[in-house]
Amino acid sequence: MSYFKVFIIGFLSILLLSFGQSLAKATLGGELPSGQDWRTARRDSTGMAPDPAQLRDTAIVQIYAAHTYGWRGLVAVHPWIIFKPAGATQYSRYEVIGWGGIDAVRHNYTIPDGYWFGARPTLLVDHRGARAEAMIPRIEAAIGSYPYGKTYRSWPGPNSNTFLAHIGREVPELKLDLPANAIGKDYRPLTHPIGLPPSGKGLQVSLLGVLGFTLGVEEGVEVNILGINLGVDIKSPALRLPFIGRLGYAKVAGDDN
Template sequence: MMISSFFKCLGVVAITLMLLLIGPIFVVSSDEIDLSTPWGKANHDRSGLAPDPATTPQAIVQVYGARTFSWRGAFAVHTWIAVKPENAKNYTRLEVIGWRKRRGLPVTAATVGWPDRNWFGSRPELYYELHGSAAENMIPAILEAARQYPYPDEYEAWPGPNSNTFTAFVLRRIPEMTVDLPPTAIGKDYLDSSNHFVAMAPSNTGIQVSFFGLIGAIASKAEGLEINLLGLGFGLDPDNLALRLPGIGKVGFIKDTIPLPENINRPES
């Protein structure tokens, strides 16, 4: 009886892992990620998603994500936040970068420059954008939340804390930022005992529970219902009529969290 139960459990585990890996396998087979270009030769060209500060004086807040480098991109995206105060000539890009730890530096980084560059060959997606006085009022709170990030010297690509843990941390402290990070943002669910493994969803529209990003769930208006198992998220998003799938991300009719502003000045890609 015990042997039979053991093999049944083993079978359930194997089937679950296969289901979780279908998405990443599909991403690899569809050539969505580049497995051949060396790290040092990866493309960092601009994507054209960031308005030119020279012709766009109003304040801007943006949230980006792009597939991570090489095979890791089959599973996850890297996310970051960009801010430009009113009349500023440059953007400030806020993110966590793992290799900084290997150099003895804090993993948190605030750099000046274009925020819409390809991430080691992967074209970024824009998850959120806000212009004008609302963005101007939001920027100080974003910068302060970035300074309060509790893991400035820690980095683990899986299950966290990582770049997506940082983005989710900042978003949770700005209630107006109802940003729906995709299920491929592995690390966004990283919660530890400091918050009793319970927090607002990254979108600030619901609640989530998670045990160190390894197992948990989100129930919210923006994310819908998302289950996190071993860092991989899957679920159903009724608000956007979308499925949330490991490796693939959101599939379906997806609306923007906030409508993009009209008549903004963006250069050609």
């Protein structure tokens, strides 16, 4: 058997196993639509974000990601960022959404830490205090400089994951590690195929997010084939897998890691 056949068999096996794990997790977690209307899907608070009124004097920056609605939730996630400076009693939430308006970038589309159409989010980043305070102006500048504010494509991008990857590159202190199933995070225009990974530290080579590789401080080593990502996180040992994102140690980027 040739090496190419071994590679194809191994690649397809990983895809099938990862998809099976994603399907099982979504089924057990009740995240599959099962006929429910998106308008009635759960959108209330998860209680994950700190109470901004109780921490009025503390600056906070957090990034979340949740499985997208419907069948796409089996293969991809939707991320967003929330933040508040010291003295504020409310969060600002930013994300990219592909429906309901000309502008893709939305401000306070919904509550800061809500379920995303029935899916409970995962916390990716949690910074507080002086470091968070210093990040916020740069985060706001990155939001303002996002180059695809009126463009949205689910695959290969630009989309909501492209937006957060842009912020991560502009503010590497976030230590953002978007998971392997954040389809669109690797989108780069053909005119700029080489640059920083979403964590802002390392090297990424990518052709429109369809073919490439990433070597990042937070990401480790990751290969992208048709938007399907496979890799290994070395810093916080884990496998980076399509559909399920991460298999290994839990990881939340904060001031202590």
